[in-house]
Amino acid sequence: MGVKVIPRAAAVYICCALLAAGACTLPALRPGAATPWGTVALLAALYALCELPARCRILGRSLGGSVPMGTGSFFPVLLASALLLPPAAAALTAVPGSLLARVEEPPAGPRRAWRAAATALAVWAAAQAAGALGSGTALGHGPAAPDFPYALLPAGAAALAFCLALTALDGGIRATADGLPAGAAWRGLLGRALAPHAVHGLAGLMMAVLWRSSYGPAAALFVLLPMYISCWVFAQYHRERAAHQATIRALVQAVDIKDRYTRGHSERVGHASVLIARELGMAEDRLDVVRFAGILHDVGKLGVPTRVLRKDGPLTPEERRVIELHPEYGHEMVRGIGFLGEARSAILHHHERMDGSGYPYGLHGEQIPEFARMVAVADAFDAMTSTRSYSRARPVPTAVAELERCAGSHFDPRMVAALVRALDRHGWQTGVTADETTAAGPPGGRVPPPREESVRTEDPPVRTEAPAARAAENPAARAAENSDVRTEAPDVRTEDPDVRTEHPDVRTKDPEPRPEDSDVRPKERA
Amino acid sequence: MRPGVLTVGAVYGAALLLSLAGFGATLWYGVDEPGNALAFGTLIALGELARWGAVPGEREAAPLAAAGALAYALLGTDAGTATTHGVLQIVAVVVAGALAGIVPHLARGHGPGADHVARRILTVTFAALCFQPLYNSGAVVEHLGEGPPYAFFLLLLLCLTALCDAVLAALLLRARTGFPYGPLLRDELRALLGIGSAVCATGAVMALGVAAAGLWALPVLAVPLLLTQVSFRRYAAVRTVNRQTIASLARATEIAGCTPPGHARRVAALSTAVGRELGLSGPELAVLEHAALMHDIGQLSLVDPVEGGATALLPAEEQRRIALLGGEVVRRTGVAAAVAVVVERQADPYRDQPLPARIVRAVNAYDDLAGDGAGAALEALERLRLGTARDYHPDVVECLARVLARGGAGGVTSTIAG
Numbered sequence: 001m002g003v004k005v006i007p008r009a010a011a012v013y014i015c016c017a018l019l020a021a022g023a024c025t026l027p028a029l030r031p032g033a034a035t036p037w038g039t040v041a042l043l044a045a046l047y048a049l050c051e052l053p054a055r056c057r058i059l060g061r062s063l064g065g066s067v068p069m070g071t072g073s074f075f076p077v078l079l080a081s082a083l084l085l086p087p088a089a090a091a092l093t094a095v096p097g098s099l100l101a102r103v104e105e106p107p108a109g110p111r112r113a114w115r116a117a118a119t120a121l122a123v124w125a126a127a128q129a130a131g132a133l134g135s136g137t138a139l140g141h142g143p144a145a146p147d148f149p150y151a152l153l154p155a156g157a158a159a160l161a162f163c164l165a166l167t168a169l170d171g172g173i174r175a176t177a178d179g180l181p182a183g184a185a186w187r188g189l190l191g192r193a194l195a196p197h198a199v200h201g202l203a204g205l206m207m208a209v210l211w212r213s214s215y216g217p218a219a220a221l222f223v224l225l226p227m228y229i230s231c232w233v234f235a236q237y238h239r240e241r242a243a244h245q246a247t248i249r250a251l252v253q254a255v256d257i258k259d260r261y262t263r264g265h266s267e268r269v270g271h272a273s274v275l276i277a278r279e280l281g282m283a284e285d286r287l288d289v290v291r292f293a294g295i296l297h298d299v300g301k302l303g304v305p306t307r308v309l310r311k312d313g314p315l316t317p318e319e320r321r322v323i324e325l326h327p328e329y330g331h332e333m334v335r336g337i338g339f340l341g342e343a344r345s346a347i348l349h350h351h352e353r354m355d356g357s358g359y360p361y362g363l364h365g366e367q368i369p370e371f372a373r374m375v376a377v378a379d380a381f382d383a384m385t386s387t388r389s390y391s392r393a394r395p396v397p398t399a400v401a402e403l404e405r406c407a408g409s410h411f412d413p414r415m416v417a418a419l420v421r422a423l424d425r426h427g428w429q430t431g432v433t434a435d436e437t438t439a440a441g442p443p444g445g446r447v448p449p450p451r452e453e454s455v456r457t458e459d460p461p462v463r464t465e466a467p468a469a470r471a472a473e474n475p476a477a478r479a480a481e482n483s484d485v486r487t488e489a490p491d492v493r494t495e496d497p498d499v500r501t502e503h504p505d506v507r508t509k510d511p512e513p514r515p516e517d518s519d520v521r522p523k524e525r526a
Numbered sequence: 527m528r529p530g531v532l533t534v535g536a537v538y539g540a541a542l543l544l545s546l547a548g549f550g551a552t553l554w555y556g557v558d559e560p561g562n563a564l565a566f567g568t569l570i571a572l573g574e575l576a577r578w579g580a581v582p583g584e585r586e587a588a589p590l591a592a593a594g595a596l597a598y599a600l601l602g603t604d605a606g607t608a609t610t611h612g613v614l615q616i617v618a619v620v621v622a623g624a625l626a627g628i629v630p631h632l633a634r635g636h637g638p639g640a641d642h643v644a645r646r647i648l649t650v651t652f653a654a655l656c657f658q659p660l661y662n663s664g665a666v667v668e669h670l671g672e673g674p675p676y677a678f679f680l681l682l683l684l685c686l687t688a689l690c691d692a693v694l695a696a697l698l699l700r701a702r703t704g705f706p707y708g709p710l711l712r713d714e715l716r717a718l719l720g721i722g723s724a725v726c727a728t729g730a731v732m733a734l735g736v737a738a739a740g741l742w743a744l745p746v747l748a749v750p751l752l753l754t755q756v757s758f759r760r761y762a763a764v765r766t767v768n769r770q771t772i773a774s775l776a777r778a779t780e781i782a783g784c785t786p787p788g789h790a791r792r793v794a795a796l797s798t799a800v801g802r803e804l805g806l807s808g809p810e811l812a813v814l815e816h817a818a819l820m821h822d823i824g825q826l827s828l829v830d831p832v833e834g835g836a837t838a839l840l841p842a843e844e845q846r847r848i849a850l851l852g853g854e855v856v857r858r859t860g861v862a863a864a865v866a867v868v869v870e871r872q873a874d875p876y877r878d879q880p881l882p883a884r885i886v887r888a889v890n891a892y893d894d895l896a897g898d899g900a901g902a903a904l905e906a907l908e909r910l911r912l913g914t915a916r917d918y919h920p921d922v923v924e925c926l927a928r929v930l931a932r933g934g935a936g937g938v939t940s941t942i943a944g
Contacts, residue, residue: 140739145605148742203750206735206743213738219677222734223750225727229720230754237761243860244768250859251775257827257855303781306829329781336777337770 006110010177014110017117017169021091024124028088035089042217043081047097050074050224075162075197076227078119079204080220082126082158083135084211090127094119114173122165129161130154139212146209155208159201163193203227248295255301259309265382270294272378273371275422276415286342293343293371294378297350300330324359327351346371350379353410365412373412377403377419380411385428396428530701534641537698541644544651548617558611562604565741567623569594569748574627576752577638580759586721587638589728589755590748591627595620595646596687596729597736599654600680602661603672605740610662613654620650641698648694653687677734684726688718704932709807716808724754772861776819784825789893794818797889799929800922801882809862814882816861817868821886824852824869839894845873876919884919888926891918903930 006014028035051074074097081093098116105111135154140146171186178185203223210220252266273294277287301309304326308319315323331348334340349372352358354365368376384399394402400420407413557563573591580587599616601609624643631637657680660666670676692714699710728751735743776790797818801811825848840848853870857863864882871883872890879887888910895906907927914920 143606146739148739151739152746199749199753202746206731206746209739209743210731210734213734214672215677215734215738216674218674219731219734222677222681222727222731223747226724226750226754229724230750230757233720233754233757233761237757237764240761240764240768244764244771246858246860247768247771247775250855251771251778253858254775254778254823254826254855299778300781302778302826303783305783306826310829333774333777333781336773337767339767 006107007177007179010173011110013172013176014114014117017121018113021117021120021124024121025088025091025095028086028092033088036085039085040081040089040092043077043084044093044096046221047074047077047081047093048100050077050228051097051101074224074227074231075200076203076207076224078123079126079155079158079162079200080207080211082123082162083130083139083155083204083208085127087124087127087131091120091124094123118166118169118173121169122162125165126158126162130158133157135208139208141212142214146212151205151209155201155205156198159197159204162201163190163197167193248292251299251302252295255298258304258306259298259301265386266295266298268382268386269297269375269378272381272419272428273374275426276374276378276418279418279422280414289339289341289343290346290371290374292340293346293350294375296330296334296340296343297347297375297379298326298330299333299347300326300328302333303329324351328360342369342371345369346375348372350375352376354412355409358410368412373415377411377415380406381419396423530704533697533701537644537648537694538640541647544617544647545621548614548621551612551614552618558615559604559609562598562601562609562736562741563611563615563619565744566594566598566601567619567626569744570598570620570623571627572748574624575630576755577627577631585717585758586725587642588627589721589725589758590751591624592646592725593728593732593751594623594744594748595650596653596684596726597732599650600657600683600729600733601736602657602666602676602733603737605736605738608667611658612662613651613658616654616658617647617651621647645691645694645698649687649691652690653683656683656686672737677730680730680733681726684730688722688726689715691722692718703802705802706805709802709805712807721754721758724751768860772816772819772859775823775859779822779825782826784828785822790819790822793821793886793889793893796893796926796929797882797885800885800889800925803925803929804881804885804922806881810882813862813864813868814885816865817856817872817882818886818889820856820859820861820865821852821869821872821890822848823855824848824850826855827851842873849873875916876922879919884922888918888922892926 027033028040077097078090078094081090084090085093095116098119099112101112101115103111131154133154135151135158138147138151138154167186167189171182171189174180175182175185203226207220207223210223211217213219249267255266256263270291271294274287274291277290282290304323308315308322311319327348327350331344334344334347337344346369348360349358349363349368352361352363352368352372353376354368354373356362356364381399381403384394384402385396387393400423403411403416403419407416570591573588573594576590577588586592598619601611603609624646628637628643657666666676666679670679692711696707696711696714699705699714700707728747732744732747735747773791776794779785780787780789794815798811798815801814806814828848828851849870849872852872853866856866856869859865868880868882868886871879872886874883876884876887891910891913892906895909896903907923907930910918910923910926911920914923
């Protein structure tokens with residue numbers, strides 16, 4: 001994807017940045033300037049060398065989450081050059097590396113140009129700040145020892161100036177290219193960037209000190225190794241995280257193997273649970289747990305014999321009891337996964353009802369864990385709006401009306417209200433999968449900021465009701481055949497043969513009847 | 527007496543002797559440059575304190591302490607003036623700093639193992655012995671000057687020290703577990719590329735930084751290394767979580783009643799032990815462990831569970847079908863593709879199998895057949911031996927017998943490196 005056309009405002013903005021960068025570097029290129037070309041060339045080559053490995057997919061900004069250290073792990077080189085060189089020459093060192101480094105999305109040319117200009121300007125600002133505080137003498141030279149702790153001051157000023165310049169420029173490009181309002185473009189950028197830049201500043205200072213000392217530039221290289229390794233580990237971390245997401249998905253798909261009619265259900269429940277939780281103003285880290293609770297809520301079905309799950313026709317009370325064990329099986333299964341925390345109780349209690357008629361423990365109202373109430377609403381909502389073997393998908397408004405009718409007796413009214421608000425705001429699409437909500441990146445902002453300060457984007461825009469593309473072939477007669485199993489819940493399963501699914505993504509399944517709907521139907525009391 | 531006791535005893539004895547000698551000599555002769563000693567001792571203590579929150583099985587839980595100790599061992603000049611501290615003082619400072627940092631952890635009941643401390647003392651002594659006598663006699667400065675060659679000399683010494691540490695660590699592991707030395711050493715050397723190299727580089731740069739800028743270099747350089755430590759810890763945490771999730775997936779078959787309780791875990795532990803015995807290491811072992819955990823996952827696709835979950839007793843065709851179904855599930859998880867291959871091939875005759883699949887097949891059959899009781903275990907091994915014509919690889923079965931004779935898989939799964 002990626003938009004190939006750059007908006008006019010962004011083009012003008014990039015041109016201005018290029019002109020400014022040119023103006024900054026010009027003094028070093030003038031014939032009379034005493035530019036230390038040797039040092040400039042060494043530092044520029046070093047920075048370019050460091051950025052090269054990042055070209056081979058070192059990490060995904062796409063992976064979301066706050067990224068404290070990105071490919072910018074080599075800013076120490078730039079900060080060291082800001083401390084060592086006059087501003088114009090220092091700005092030059094940033095250019096080759098920025099031009100060579102990897103570009104994530106097309107168009108590559110303007111992105112590279114923009115990045116080179118922005119980095120050069122930031123380094124120039126850092127060098128100005130450091131120079132004003134007298135970094136030249138504070139670093140010492142050869143056998144002369146540097147002036148500590150005073151040297152920390154120019155180094156800190158350089159890091160701060162660098163960070164401020166970069167965030168200001170990045171915010172500008174976000175505002176002009178992505179059309180974000182000014183407030184949103186800058187929000188949070190600085191807070192995330194300060195701490196990493198402080199660390200870069202310290203490493204840059206030590207590089208500069210060693211560069212000037214009698215041990216020479218080679219010793220300065222050693223400073224970079226820990227930074228390089230952080231960066232490498234960081235990439236590993238993201239790879240492992242992606243592997244973990246895949247493993248979770250495999251757990252869910254193992255359920256799908258047994259229970260073929262609920263494909264995609266788990267991911268959508270995870271998504272709907274997150275919508276509710278976000279509406280209730282939960283913190284970001286808890287949202288992750290909520291999502292896992294939603295995704296894994298039916299994992300206990302792995303413990304139910306496949307023959308029972310796939311049984312045609314009415315279930316015996318014995319079989320019903322076996323199916324109703326699935327929350328407990330699920331809880332037992334994920335017991336060993338440390339980070340799930342509250343999600344485990346949500347898995348155990350997602351079939352409890354507010355009036356105490358649910359299972360496994362028949363808890364009432366507030367006794368039911370908050371996450372479980374959330375997942376229960378999301379689960380019922382998705383069960384109603386997706387096609388099952390015995391019933392076709394209902395339109396969202398019908399499902400919402402049913403949820404509101406059962407709020408208080410079955411569902412927590414607070415959760416239902418939150419879901420309704422979230423649906424009003426974001427809409428609903430039956431095809432949302434875990435890939436899109438967890439692993440996918442920003443949905444094609446035009447020119448995302450060049451560095452990895454990882455802008456956490458909102459959820460991908462979801463369409464509301466798409467026009468009916470194709471109706472699910474699902475004979476109502478089948479549902480009627482099995483109605484004896486489900487009759488006691490006329491509330492949530494009123495069959496309306498004229499309701500056509502409004503969602504293009506609903507997969508049509510072989511129209512075999514499936515007895516257990518597990519989700520919305522009130523428990524049948526034998 | 528177990529054969530490893532001698533090695534462990536020798537290492538501990540040497541470390542203890544060195545520390546006693548260090549403290550004795552320091553008390554007797556007094557401390558040279560007490561400022562430096564205090565600064566480095568504090569750094570080491572703080573580095574050990576930063577071990578707080580370490581994930582079990584972490585490679586280097588206190589990198590800052592390690593780097594600080596190495597830097598003190600290689601410290602020649604301090605802001606331009608030569609230092610005179612000797613090897614024994616270095617040992618005393620390192621031990622004192624480490625003890626001060628470890629005591630709070632011990633008080634809370636989860637300090638580092640004694641192996642770790644002994645290794646630290648011995649490697650620091652090695653580095654100091656290589657450097658300080660040469661430096662204090664003036665030979666280093668005379669031959670190398672105080673320029674770039676000096677910096678490279680320090681780096682070379684640190685590489686040697688890292689090798690020495692890897693050799694020592696593998697020796698200790700071998701003494702504890704009885705696994706072959708080669709693969710263990712390979713694991714240790716591979717781990718050096720990770721945090722080990724960051725520790726060495728920071729050690730060198732701290733020694734040079736103090737030489738150029740005085741003690742202020744210590745806090746300035748500590749910060750990037752702490753950041754590396756945090757990165758590693760996050761990585762280790764997500765790895766742990768992934769392993770737990772895979773184990774849950776593996777437990778699904780038990781909860782579904784397809785396999786007896788604990789089967790997947792037992793097969794994984796025993797397979798890993800056999801794999802080590804056969805010389806596998808690092809990533810190969812990880813593949814083996816994951817495959818062993820998930821080898822029965824194909825049974826989830828069956829409409830009716832296999833009686834007792836013992837696939838080893840099914841007809842060969844059926845076994846192969848379940849294996850293929852399992853491979854399909856495994857391919858969807860985030861684990862390496864090699865794991866899926868092992869799961870798919872677990873029911874083939876051994877001549878067509880890769881080594882990990884041979885191991886999983888034999889160990890799975892053993893666990894299915896053995897049940898409880900010593901008599902059943904012997905009988906199971908006997909049946910495996912009878913099957914070595916076609917189904918089970920003879921070497922793998924013999925190796926399994928050796929591992930079982932030694933007491934099974936006790937305490938080995940946690941040492942797999944990434």
